[in-house]
Each structure stands twice: as structure tokens, then as C-alpha cells.
Amino acid sequence: ISHHRRLAPPSRRSGRGGAGSHGVNTVLTLGQPTFGWRRRSEVDPGREPVAPGSSLRSSQGSGGGGQGQGQGLGKAFRHWMSSEVQKDVCVCVADMSPAAASSGVPCLPGYVLFMCLRHADYVNDDQKVESLLTSSINAIKKVLKRNSEDFQMTSFWLANTSRLLHCLKQYSGEEAFMTQNSAQQNQHSLKNFDLAEYRQVLSDLSIQIYQQLVRVAQSQLQPMIVSAMLESESIPSLAGVKPMGYRNRSSSMDTDADGPGGYTLQALIRQLTLFHDTMTEHGLDPEVEGQLLRQLFHCINAVTLNNLLLRKDVCSWSTGMQLRYNTSQLEEWLRANSLYQSKAAAMLDPIIQAAQLLQVKKKTSQDAEAICSLCSSLTTQQIVKILNLYTPLNEFEERVTVSFIRDIQTRLQERNDPPQLLVDTKSVFPVLFPYTPSALSLESLHIPASLGIDFLVRV
Numbered sequence: 001i002s003h004h005r006r007l008a009p010p011s012r013r014s015g016r017g018g019a020g021s022h023g024v025n026t027v028l029t030l031g032q033p034t035f036g037w038r039r040r041s042e043v044d045p046g047r048e049p050v051a052p053g054s055s056l057r058s059s060q061g062s063g064g065g066g067q068g069q070g071q072g073l074g075k076a077f078r079h080w081m082s083s084e085v086q087k088d089v090c091v092c093v094a095d096m097s098p099a100a101a102s103s104g105v106p107c108l109p110g111y112v113l114f115m116c117l118r119h120a121d122y123v124n125d126d127q128k129v130e131s132l133l134t135s136s137i138n139a140i141k142k143v144l145k146r147n148s149e150d151f152q153m154t155s156f157w158l159a160n161t162s163r164l165l166h167c168l169k170q171y172s173g174e175e176a177f178m179t180q181n182s183a184q185q186n187q188h189s190l191k192n193f194d195l196a197e198y199r200q201v202l203s204d205l206s207i208q209i210y211q212q213l214v215r216v217a218q219s220q221l222q223p224m225i226v227s228a229m230l231e232s233e234s235i236p237s238l239a240g241v242k243p244m245g246y247r248n249r250s251s252s253m254d255t256d257a258d259g260p261g262g263y264t265l266q267a268l269i270r271q272l273t274l275f276h277d278t279m280t281e282h283g284l285d286p287e288v289e290g291q292l293l294r295q296l297f298h299c300i301n302a303v304t305l306n307n308l309l310l311r312k313d314v315c316s317w318s319t320g321m322q323l324r325y326n327t328s329q330l331e332e333w334l335r336a337n338s339l340y341q342s343k344a345a346a347m348l349d350p351i352i353q354a355a356q357l358l359q360v361k362k363k364t365s366q367d368a369e370a371i372c373s374l375c376s377s378l379t380t381q382q383i384v385k386i387l388n389l390y391t392p393l394n395e396f397e398e399r400v401t402v403s404f405i406r407d408i409q410t411r412l413q414e415r416n417d418p419p420q421l422l423v424d425t426k427s428v429f430p431v432l433f434p435y436t437p438s439a440l441s442l443e444s445l446h447i448p449a450s451l452g453i454d455f456l457v458r459v
Contacts, residue, residue: 094139096451098156098282103448106283107438110163111445118171118442124192133198136164137205144209151216152278158209159282162433165202168195170437180437188442203433210431213292217275218299221268222425225303228268229326229351230314265326269333272296276337285436290342295429297330297347302423304351309382309421315389317397320358327352349377350423357386362400368407379417384409 093109101108113136120128140157147153169177173189275296279289304323308314327348334340353375360374361367375383387400387408 092451094136094143098152100451101156102281103450104446105440106281107160107163108445108447108451110160110167111440111442112447113160113164114167114171115442115445117168118188118190121190121193126193129193137201140205140209144212148212149216149219151213151220151275154209154213154216155279155284156282158206158213158288159279159284161202161209162206162285162288163283163438165199165206165433166436166438168199168202169435172196172199177435177437182441184441184443206433207431210288210292211428214295214428217292217296221271221296221299222303224263224268224271225300226307227263228265229300229304229323230307230311230319232264233322234265234329235322235325265329268300269329272330272333273337276339285433287434287436288431290339290344291429291431293334293339293342293344294347297344298427298429299425300330301347301349301351302425302427305354305382306422306425308351308354309385309389312389312391315358315386316391317359317393320355323351323355324359327355350382353377354382354386357383358390362387362390362404363398365407368404368411371408372411379421380409380412380415381417381419381421383412385421 093112096109105111113132117129117132120132140161144154144157170181170185171189172195173191178186178189272293276289276293279292308319308323330348331340331345334342334345357371357375357378360371362371371383378386384405387405390400392399
């Protein structure tokens with residue numbers, strides 16, 4: 001059994017020496033970026049022979065021509081006759097469009113990258129592992145940089161990067177990740193290299209891609225929110241019902257106009273549906289998609305509430321009715337798409353309570369007590385601000401009295417609320433990538449001919 005050799009990421013290399021004899025770490029410079037792994041014993045009597053069909057082979061030097069196009073990979077292995085073929089793998093996979101990959105299984109590029117890596121591990125070639133890891137991460141970063149405002153491409157590579165991360169865990173040989181594997185899948189485990197440190201680097205990359213996805217989604221959603229949630233007349237019977245002093249002001253029509261003042265609730269829901277369908281098609285883990293939707297619903301809540309707190313013309317009973325209807329439609333959308341368990345609906349609690357505050361009576365001490373009990377997700381400042389801005393619909397409706405507002409403040413003075421009035425629209429929740437093993441058998445992976453990966457052959 002040979003000695004272990006460990007290659008560390010740049011941040012962990014300081015103070016280490018060069019190549020040495022048994023038991024001494026070897027430090028290599030890989031270029032940008034670099035990753036760490038530890039070599040397992042080259043001969044491991046406790047492991048079964050490598051299972052065929054779980055890695056891929058290049059047609060270069062194999063005499064196989066382009067036989068692999070459109071075929072199941074069966075007993076194929078990937079083998080690189082030169083560094084150029086290995087580089088072609090990463091270039092071809094990274095330049096793959098979501099439309100082209102849609103003809104194969106979800107996360108196909110992630111599986112292909114892992115199968116390439118598995119062959120490098122099988123032949124026990126650290127240079128190939130080094131080159132593949134470096135080329136893969138660079139290719140993914142480049143394609144994301146080129147498509148920094150493209151939701152579809154960002155979602156596509158988040159799904160594939162997280163799938164590659166799951167594969168590195170699932171086939172690591174560590175018992176904790178093997179419990180849901182079949183016996184055949186366990187035979188596909190890596191044999192020579194421990195990539196635990198690289199998994200951390202890949203996890204960090206997944207977080208960066210997720211943050212880009214959040215940014216892109218919010219930039220597309222945010223211009224719709226105020227018009228859709230506060231201005232569009234989603235309840236026909238309330239059309240034209242406006243508070244005194246604002247009846248001659250135009251409001252958004254219930255159309256699909258392209259301008260920022262013309263977005264409706266249905267347009268907002270269609271955008272959410274497009275996001276959901278895209279992530280589902282790409283095979284993004286449902287847990288990660290749920291976290292993204294929770295983030296987007298926080299954005300909807302924050303933008304809506306902030307505008308409500310700054311605009312006297314929307315602080316009325318009719319707006320409260322419209323807003324409560326709109327939030328109920330968003331909740332129904334979550335249920336219809338089996339997304340309610342994501343807890344995204346809880347992000348709407350503040351604007352739901354604001355809508356109810358606009359609708360309830362605001363006269364007696366009993367009303368004040370009910371408001372304090374109702375508005376648990378609003379701060380004292382926000383409650384008082386909405387009451388101060390509240391505008392009667394007509395001369396028969398009384399304004400909120402100063403004494404009533406003081407009663408509210410007295411009742412809520414023991415609250416330990418944050419001092420900010422407005423909600424931070426740019427706040428991003430931490431993301432988690434729970435381990436999600438795949439039931440797919442690597443030997444059954446089918447690569448469509450339309451992808452043009454003609455160096456994959458069946459051997």
C-alpha cells in the first residue's frame with residue numbers, strides 16, 4: 001500500500017514543503033483555480049474491482065470513430081490520449097446550451113464531468129484529475145460570466161454544479177453517503193483519490209452560482225411588484241374605488257402592458273411560473289428551488305410593504321382588499337405547484353397583516369387590542385405609520401384619531417422591535433445544499449447525438 005499524497009487548495013498551502021518521501025505532503029501549483037485531494041491506497045484489498053460503464057472513453061486512439069453518438073454508454077470508459085481531449089470535454093460541456101441538453105437526462109453535464117473524473121481516478125493519474133478539476137471549474141465560471149444576466153443559463157449550471165457535488169459524495173466511498181446506493185452504484189465509487197476538500201470548493205462555487213441566480217431573478221421580478229401588488233385592479237368590483245383626493249389619478253390597468261406601470265398580478269404569477277418550470281426542467285434540487293422561492297417572496301413582501309409605508313394614496317380600505325386578494329393568489333400558486341412546504345408563504349405575513357390592518361375597525365380600545373394581537377409580524381413603527389397614512393374612502397368614513405394611535409403605541413411599547421421602518425430588499429438568506437443522491441445508474445446514461453459530443457464511444 002503506497003503512502004498518501006495530499007494536494008491542498010491555495011489557502012491551505014502556506015508553510016508546507018515540497019515533494020518528499022513517505023508520509024510527507026506534496027505541494028503542487030495548479031494555476032487558477034486549484035483544488036485539494038488526498039490519494040487513497042493504490043491497492044485496496046477491501047474494494048471490489050471497478051464496475052464497467054460508469055466512466056467514459058474518448059474516440060481518439062480507440063478506433064471507435066463516433067460510435068458513441070446517441071447510444072447508451074454501457075461498458076464505456078473515458079480515456080484521454082492527450083491533454084487536448086481532456087480540455088475538449090470541459091469546453092464542450094460548459095458550452096452546452098440548456099435547450100440542447102433538454103433532450104437528455106436532467107443534469108447530464110454534471111454526470112459527464114463526474115464520469116470523466118471517475119476514469120482519471122480509475123487509471124490513478126493525478127495529472128488528469130488536476131487538469132479536469134481545473135478545466136471544469138474555469139469553464140463553468142466563464143460560461144456564467146458570459147451569461148451573468150441569464151436566468152436560464154444560471155439555473156442550468158447551478159443544477160449541474162450541485163449534481164456534480166452530490167456525485168462526489170455519493171461515489172466517494174464514505175459510508176455516510178452510501179446508504180441509499182444500490183450494490184451496483186457502490187461498485188462505481190472512486191478508488192484512488194479522496195476529493196473531500198474539493199467538495200468544499202465545489203460547494204462554495206454552488207453558493208456563488210445560487211447568489212447570481214437570486215440576483216438575476218430579483219432583477220426581473222422587482223419592476224413588476226408595486227404595480228402588480230398595489231396598483232392593478234385584480235378585483236373588478238373594486239375598480240375605481242379610491243380614497244378621497246386620489247380619484248382622478250390613473251392606476252394600472254389589468255393588462256399585460258410592457259411598461260413598468262402596466263404589470264398585473266397575473267403577469268407576476270406567470271413570471272414565477274417561468275422560474276419554477278425552468279428550475280424543474282434543469283433538475284435543480286427541490287430543496288434549493290424552495291429556498292430561492294422563499295427569497296423571491298421575501299422580495300415581493302419587502303418591496304410591497306416599503307411602498308405601502310411611503311404612499312398615502314395606497315393606504316386605504318380598498319387597497320387592503322386588493323392586497324389581501326393578491327397575497328391569497330400567491331399562496332394558491334404555491335399550493336397548486338406543490339411548493340407550499342418551501343415556507344415561502346410565510347414571507348408574506350407582514351403584507352397580509354398590513355392588508356388586514358387597513359380593513360379592520362380603528363376606533364375603540366377593543367379594536368386597538370385586536371390590532372396589537374393581529375400585527376405580530378409588523379413593527380410598532382410600521383403599524384403607527386400605516387395608521388397615520390390611512391386615508392378614508394369618503395366623507396362618511398372617519399380618520400384614525402391621534403388618541404387611538406397613542407393607545408396602540410402604549411400597548412406595544414414593551415416590544416423589542418428593530419429601529420428600521422423599511423424592510424431590507426437586498427437581504428439574502430443563507431442557502432443550504434442538502435445531500436441528494438441520484439438513483440440513476442451511470443452505466444445506463446444516454447448521451448443524445450444532438451449534443452455533438454462525438455468523442456464519446458462505446459467500447
